[in-house]
Amino acid sequence: MENTVLDRDALIDEALEKILDYLDKKQYFKARDVLKEFNAADIADIMEDVNDEVDIHMTVILFRLLPKDLAVDVFSYMSPEDQVNIVNAITDKEISFIVQELDFDDKIDILEELPATVVSKILAKTPKEERSMINEFLNYPADSAGSLMTPEYISLRQDWTVGESLKRIKEGGRDAETIYTCYVKDAGRRLIGIVSLSTLVTTDSDVLIRDIMHTDYVYVHVLDDQEDVAEVFKKYDYMALPVVDSEHRIVGIITFDDIIDVIEEEATEDIERMNGVIDFKDNDRSYLDIPVWQHAVNRLPWLLILMVAYVFTGMIVTRFESSLSKVIQLVTYMPMLMGTGGNTGSQAATLIIRGLATGEVETDDWLKVMWKELRIGLIIGVILSLVNFVRVCWLDGGGVKIALTVCMAMLAIVIFAKLIGSMIPLIVKKVNLDPALIANPAISSVSDAVALTIYFAMASIFLSAELA
Amino acid sequence: MENTVLDRDALIDEALEKILDYLDKKQYFKARDVLKEFNAADIADIMEDVNDEVDIHMTVILFRLLPKDLAVDVFSYMSPEDQVNIVNAITDKEISFIVQELDFDDKIDILEELPATVVSKILAKTPKEERSMINEFLNYPADSAGSLMTPEYISLRQDWTVGESLKRIKEGGRDAETIYTCYVKDAGRRLIGIVSLSTLVTTDSDVLIRDIMHTDYVYVHVLDDQEDVAEVFKKYDYMALPVVDSEHRIVGIITFDDIIDVIEEEATEDIERMNGVIDFKDNDRSYLDIPVWQHAVNRLPWLLILMVAYVFTGMIVTRFESSLSKVIQLVTYMPMLMGTGGNTGSQAATLIIRGLATGEVETDDWLKVMWKELRIGLIIGVILSLVNFVRVCWLDGGGVKIALTVCMAMLAIVIFAKLIGSMIPLIVKKVNLDPALIANPAISSVSDAVALTIYFAMASIFLSAELA
Known part of the structure; x- marks a missing residue:
């Protein structure tokens, strides 16, 4: 009894086993009776499992044995894929009944997800008056209030x-x-x-x-x-x-129940965008249902934009090539300095982007944010510099000059990355773009270039004799 | 009329200006009358603005002029900071009234946020029977169902x-x-x-x-x-x-209204954790209200763990140092290859971590996920390799051998990063840890090391003559 959510999951698993057993013995009505004990959301879950474990035919058989009103409720809780399967398998009369009985906003949601052929099949069964209302609702932009509402009040x-x-x-x-x-x-x-x-x-x-x-x-x-x-x-x-x-x-x-879904969808979209995934089709399909090529299309743009940025990073390295070949040890610390710059910048960016999304931070706060990040960057930069001084001198035996170069670079990089990471989202927001969409590629490319420039500048200062 | 949310914001701004004007002229009752036209949530917003623009004394004056029942509602919508200010400024009798009238779950939320001195001040004004119930509710763990519930049903x-x-x-x-x-x-x-x-x-x-x-x-x-x-x-x-x-x-x-807050809090926590920020105090304070040292404490652990990982990356580079100094050009492409590996790995990780959070993906799906990411990695890897072949040969004039090294490394790195990025969250979830918390540091460090190892291995193959 400690965790009722797990309790319920166990109950559902148990029922699923019984049902699969009955289906195996072709005792369909007994399977139906086990199913009937649950509520519509649970039944939809169990039917999906039956689909995975056996096949769609079995799911359709079970679906048809449900009392009609319950079947409609169950249908509204099913995944779009299962809904299409059901619609393709049942008779037009059954489709017509389901469509008539569904809540209006569920009907619209389902029609938006289904393929055009199935939609016209369903609309053909709908009374003319309602059909025109459905068409009106289907015409509201996908992310508008109109697309969420129901006329049933x-x-x-x-x-x-x-x-x-x-x-x-x-x-x-x-x-x-x-x-x-x-x-x-x-x-x-x-x-x-x-x-x-x-x-x-x-x-x-x-x-x-x-x-x-x-x-x-x-x-x-x-x-x-x-x-x-x-x-x-x-x-x-x-x-x-x-x-x-x-x-x-x-x-x-x-x-409110439609809004709970919106809040979750928007959070998912933000999380994905912040990590370089843009859902171009902007649909509700889950990770496993999105085809491979669509996944690739969603992820490529950001990676390609960064390719351009890396041309500049490459140019910075090339300019410093002859110095690097003189003190090749400097290369050892490049991954760490660039990596830390990127990570510490994205920490700041994340907090600001999320703060903008939830309304905790506004663009007018930029001065407060800058002052805060400056101090945070100073604390973190000093601590990481000290850690690295110990590492370079004692662990790597790198000498004080190399250690000074790495540590001073680290301090400057962390502070700059914090400022870049916090300011770019605010600037992007100010020009009315989505900070989640633009901020991270921008921060990654700028912070890498800044990190290398700072590092090589520090090397020129502290290792001037060796590099001459 | 196109955007009613902005409409309302404009209305609130207009009212704020009027109120500030009246307050300036000391016409407090007129200011109160403007305020009274809004509902409690809006009034709390306006009072916060008054607080920012004028001072807390003015806010308290306004608060006291509100009809008592409305004042209680407004109080429940205020930020914890404003609530503390109000409690400190008003009389014990007024505190007592507010506490009596608040909804029970709001009362608990507020008591959890307020400093202990204020809480005991408030509890002293509460009838004994209710006081013991409040204490019972305050004792439920912070993230439990008990901490969200109200006994008023x-x-x-x-x-x-x-x-x-x-x-x-x-x-x-x-x-x-x-x-x-x-x-x-x-x-x-x-x-x-x-x-x-x-x-x-x-x-x-x-x-x-x-x-x-x-x-x-x-x-x-x-x-x-x-x-x-x-x-x-x-x-x-x-x-x-x-x-x-x-x-x-x-x-x-x-x-449901308490659950909307939970969903948003959990999304924020996941987003922050995925980007290396751990909120150790786990409180509701907003970015601007969290003190600088706490921000630093929240961000340091991840950066320090990565420092250890970078010791290994450094060791890989050091082992290859003599080869690098022979073909110093290889250093130019290190930032790009490591950066792309990290970014493409974090794309995969993000989708899996979010999929696990929303229930779209389960640990049992690991084989499907792996097969999917393998193909996505292949598509993306081939495209990025081709782009880089063009860049290295034509743009940089780097020669076919360097180009082959970079391109083959790119292909292998992207595929490995996709596999690492998608599998680590599933493994972390399987051992019952939070994927959002562990996955990213793990992926960053592993993917950097893998990228460098692959790159240097490719160099040994394609540039064996030059490196000999």
Whole structure:
């Protein structure tokens, strides 16, 4: 009982074994009965495992044996690949039922993922009116508020009473994605206020909606970026937000569960970009589902840009070649100095990029950031220099001149790298580009060149006699 | 109207200016009236700006002029620093009121952040019974489900009717963090089922709770890790989860808004760790609030570990020193080869580490991952080799032998780096360590050593005559 998440995983594993056993003996209904004990998200997981362990035919058989309503829920939790497999395997009538029953925003998500042929197959089964609404929703830009919203919400009138409103919710509520926040519209479909269900059930039934609705509600625009919408959710802790068009007509609502996915997607995108991976297709497919060539395409641009940068690094080394061949020992410390410069720069960049993303740091703070990183760089630089003095003199027996060269270079490189690493993201942000996308290649190439230049400059100072 | 988030920011900026103007003229009530038009989260933002622009005294004056209930809400949205300032400036009676009125989980969060002196000041004002509950909650480990939960939830009995339940919710609901999910307990406080408010309001009032409650609800244990709890929320899309103790007694609930913070915190932690920053104090303070020495302490360990690794890299270079001095040109390409190895390895590592964090990749997938990265490495390696052949031969005029050395080394380094970068996180995960914490230092040091070894081996093959 110590870890309930693991508990549940164990339970699911156990069920999976039983089901595989029943399927093996062709006792399909018994397998179905084991499955039915779980909720839709778990069943989707188990079916995916059945798919891996046996095959898609078995998954389809199990899927068809589920009670119809449960099957729809399970479908909405499946991975896009499994959904396509199911759609390809079941009859048009079954497809039609699933599509009708899905929550509207799940329907849109699924249609966005499925191949065009399957989408037209599904749309053909959809009533004309809904089809045009689906098409409208499919047309919102992929990262906009419009692409996240559902049109299934509860709307009230300001001259209704609480009792009347509750009665209407009771009648019509089953189709709404959430009934916990209700939206008050005027005759022109314009949003004029919101009322929470908790207010409704704790207020006397003859009170008018007008007298209890909040008019200072927060809303988003249908074309707002999903990242901005996520910021609003994080700031205000709302369960749902209304989405309005340019005439302030409510066109849908966004619920918190979709925002949890957005926050995770955005974090993944930032992490990948910060480490030189750009997802050009910008899709939800997982690492294992993205084909090899697409992985290569996502990773090549950054590596190629750096190739250009390395031409400059190479030129710096070439200019110093004759000196290096005189004191070849200097080459030994090149990897360490460049590596430390890159790492310490990327530490600073990471904190600033993340700080910009979560709103902890703003571009106006640049002076504060610079002053902070200068002092941090000084502390770290002094400590690393001392460590290296010991190493070069005692461990490598390199002599005081070499040691001084390496240590002074280390100190200067760390301080410069901290400043470069912290300032570049702020500059990139200031010119309205994504710091996660640009900062790291820029920092890597600049910090390598700076590190070598500093190192060779120090060598010229401390080893002038040897290099002459 | 294109971007409502910016709209709102503009509105807030405008209000801030007006308020600063009124404060300047000592028209405090007018300033308060402007402030009152916003909701608590916005007011907390504006007060922080007032703090920056004027001083804390002015913020305290404004805070005291707010209606008491609003002041409590605003307080819960303030940053820990501002909260401490407010607590230090207001009277004990005011502190007592704020603490009494705060939601329980906000109260715990705030008490965890405040200095011990302030906490004891606050606890002294708390009724004895609640004080012991606060102490119990403060004792849950920082990253556990217990530290996120609130004891304020609605509990029902299975033999109540829907009508009776709604009546009780109406009477007692105001103190609950959420009334949207209600928890059914038996006589021994054990959790036996859940009912949503939406079921209650859409069900006839004489139906018994026992007949509509769900018994296959998902719950978490009070000592579960917050990251696991976040996984459960992501999987099931629930708004709230019950937290039980080892005897299955319900001790609190966790709501989705706290989980949004956890997901963001965990992403930040992963991003920082992947880039060599370890937050030893593991606190919520922002970049600018963390003192310089703490920043240095957080960044030093990784850099020091790499120092040890660079001793080995240095040894590899030293062993090859005499050959290098014969063909000093080889030094020119060292930064590029090591840099590309590190970058391409960290691309692979990033995708695997993130995949492990979001559950897209599992350690059992290692063979699939290896096969995938082998092919990706081959594609990228061949392309980068060709680019470099052109560069070395034409741009640098380096001769075919040098070009072959560099290109073959590049191909081998990219493939090895992809394999090392993808396998190390899986191995680290397999032995139950955090891949984000260990993988990058390990990859950096191994890939540098591998890159140099491969490069010098290629040189020995293609330049054997020159190096003899």
